[in-house]
Amino acid sequence: MNFNINILGTGGTRPLHNRYLTSVLIEYHGESFLFDCGEATQMSLRKQKISWQKIKIICITHLHADHITGLLGIVMLMSQSGDTRREPLTIIGPVGIKKYLETNIELLRVHKNYEIIYKEIIINKTETILYEDKKKKIEYIKLKHSIDCIGYLFIEKNKPGKFNIQKAESLNIPKGPIRKRLQEGHEVILNGKKILPSEILGDPQKGLKVAYITDTAYFEELSTHIKDFNLVIIETTFKNDLKEEAKKKLHLTAKLAAKITKKAKVHQTGLIHFSERYTLNKDLCELLEEAQQEYPNGKIFLTKDGMRLNANQDKFIIK
Incomplete structure (x- = not known):
């Protein structure tokens, strides 16, 4: 299947030498969709030999530096590359994303030879579909953070059954x-x-559903939006011993992340957005253990910079 997920970064707040800031790229039948774009995202693209010119849409969750500071670099890269971009770039995000990027483009006199289409999300509007074509759609859900924050749902539509x-x-x-x-x-x-x-044709084949959720506090309704999703990539900023700090800063612990996906009966859970305090493998393993204890029957894994997941029937295989 031509449906792959590339983990470009897994960290929160600041990039580390072995862990870039949280960013995920979905490749679907020759098109790419980038979710968040923190500092050094373009370095991850280069390392993984992923074409930035194939990025059709960039989706930004919220206007905190660790999720947007790489955006200008990507915009410049698309103009400066030898193969000139011809297709417009769509950037989706909360209100303010256009002002942020256009101000930087103007101040730094960035030359771009392609159109940028902005879609600013007015949260609480009835319409939640941000993009749709014959094969897929992207929807948003409102998260609970210190500023407006958006979770993204990448939904593959059902496919015709097997030809008899x-x-x-x-x-x-x-x-x-x-x-x-x-x-x-x-x-x-x-x-x-x-x-x-x-x-x-036989019975329709169910399309795959992927959610990208960061940053947010725990709230009961979140599970209803990701019910039976094939894969949820969800923030796991703190271990449970820092649950009060997580609550104060409106983030999730590993236990709470697993509680959300357990309630939603999510098939696979990828943990992401780790606090910079967790630099040792031991710390990350403890995050994973806490999540697995909460959702023992769930397929939970730690995402890693450079990880690639390939769609295979109704699940994603880690490469």
Whole structure:
């Protein structure tokens, strides 16, 4: 499947020599979608040999420095690269993202040879769909942080079921464009007779659903938005011994992150956005253990800089 997730960074607050700031890139059938863009995000793209020119949309969760300070660099990189960008770049984020970036572009006299389309989210509006095409959509959910903060849902639409060749042959459906239209879910007229996709195709294949959630405090309603998601990448800033600090700063502990995904019956949980105080492998293992104790039947893992997850049927495989 052409559906991959690249972990560009996993840290919070400040980049470390072995841990860049939290950022995730989803590759879907030749298009890329970047979620958050902290300092050194472009370094991660270079290290992982990912084309920044294929980035179609950048989604920013909130206007804190560790999530946006790499944005100007990416915009400049797209203009300065040898292969000139032709497609517009869409940047989605809370109100203020346009002012932040355009002010920097003007002050630094950045030349860009492509259009930037801004979509500022007015939280609490009824419409939650930010982008949609035939195969997928991106929605947002409101998180609970010290400033307006957004969680993103990347939802693959259901795909047509398996094509029944024997059934097609019994109905004398010729190979070529007619079969292709049926495979794509369209009805066709053959010799004056209407043929529906349901006559030829098996049950629809469920699309994969991925959530990116950072930064937020715990709140009960969050689980309802990610019910039965295949993968949730969720902030795990603190261990449980700092639960009061997490509550004060409106962040999650590993235990609370797992509580959210457990309640939502999430299939796979990727922990991310680790406090800079956790530099030892022992600390990260303790974060993982606390999450697994809360959700023992859940498939929980630590994300790592440079990690790649490839879609395989109804799950993601770590490469």
